[in-house]
Amino acid sequence: MALASSQLRPHSGRLSYNDLDPVKHREKADFRRQVAWIPQQVTPPPGLTGGEEFAYAGRLKGMPRSNAWQASERALDRVRLDELADRKSHPVSEGRLRRRGIAAALTHRSTLILRDEPTSGLDPRQRWIFPRLVEELTGDVQALVATHQTEDRYDLYSQVVVPDKATVRFQGTAAQFHELADHGESPRAHAGSAYAHLVGKEI
Template identity: 50%
Template sequence: MSLLYTDCSFAHRPRRPVLSSLTLEFAGRCTVLLGPNGAGKSTLMGVGASVLVPDAGRVEWRGLGASGRRERAEYRRRVGWLPQHIGAVPGLTVREQAAYAGWLKGLSKRAAWDRSVRALERVRLTELAGRRSHELSGGQLRRLGIAQAVVHEAELVLLDEPTAGLDPVQRGVFRELVGELSESVRFVVSTHQTEDLADIYDAVVVFDRGVPVFQGDTAGFLGLAPGDGSPERRAEDAYRSLVRGEV
């Protein structure tokens, strides 16, 4: 199973494409998408989540297209999405917000409510199920976002900069969480941070100025770095050797 982009083009403004005839495959169980700010990662993820419609080309998961009207609903049931900015829904409890996300994905109200229990268990938020979602910390709100993305039992989840703004402890919790969930759910995680790369990811894609400049397994990526330093230092050195910096 893989998330496949075929000849995809997308522009936020005319004559300034972010993606141009891009063909790219995400085939790993847990893939990190690295790239500097402005590289086009969020656009790539938005197209993959069917939030953005490509100007040309096709995105598909297990043969289902992200853009076609007939296929889109089923595609969204199988592909979950966690954008960079997660908001609390005013007035809703943690469980109600998770269930609401499931209902928006096409579940019945009863199914969404029932499945919200399991979704919150998976992200370790069961004890906070009755708390108002606006009372959560930043790290807890990110975990609720993941619960929203998997409540309908998604097969693939796309996470855009999920650790931005989190402290080291919160990042550690996130790392453990994704590591556990990746046993049953595939992930593509967009970030410009390399600290946790060797711990949870089995595949790496480096994206710079709308173009993939590396695609392979984690060992191959780390092998681009000179010397025998720590995995964190090697990941940073390999990344720097590939990208030209923020646009």
């Protein structure tokens, strides 16, 4: 995720998105406007209201001040956190922290959101709500998700890549991936069963 978000530079090979190479100085700013990274731990900056926080995210991506404020309001409404627009940072649930991360990404109109362990630490209700929010964004943005939670919404993703010890064990559609599961497994167990089959591990 750090490589894909241009936080780290590759020692070899090439990384690009929409023909933009973040290693090239003249293309890095455009790359970062299109690609957003939501880490596993989302930490809001202290002392800012929700509106200020997301407008600041837009400003960091090069948006004019007025555009950033307007986009911040739209993003908060999109993730159903508009009540935080005038409230300063305070302790909130893990689910709300994840939605804050998405709001920041939507402020500068990312077309690709990188999400690291998006449902880790969420309670059962939040784990049900969060995928629905992602589905609502389909068509506006693409999502690249890194997760160990194979039981989460096995039908949510269109493509699956399974890396293991620097080797790609599988790359293909979600349907092809689930075909590797043991016969007789319940649908929700398919992903875990298919993963274990590919990497040769018991789960």
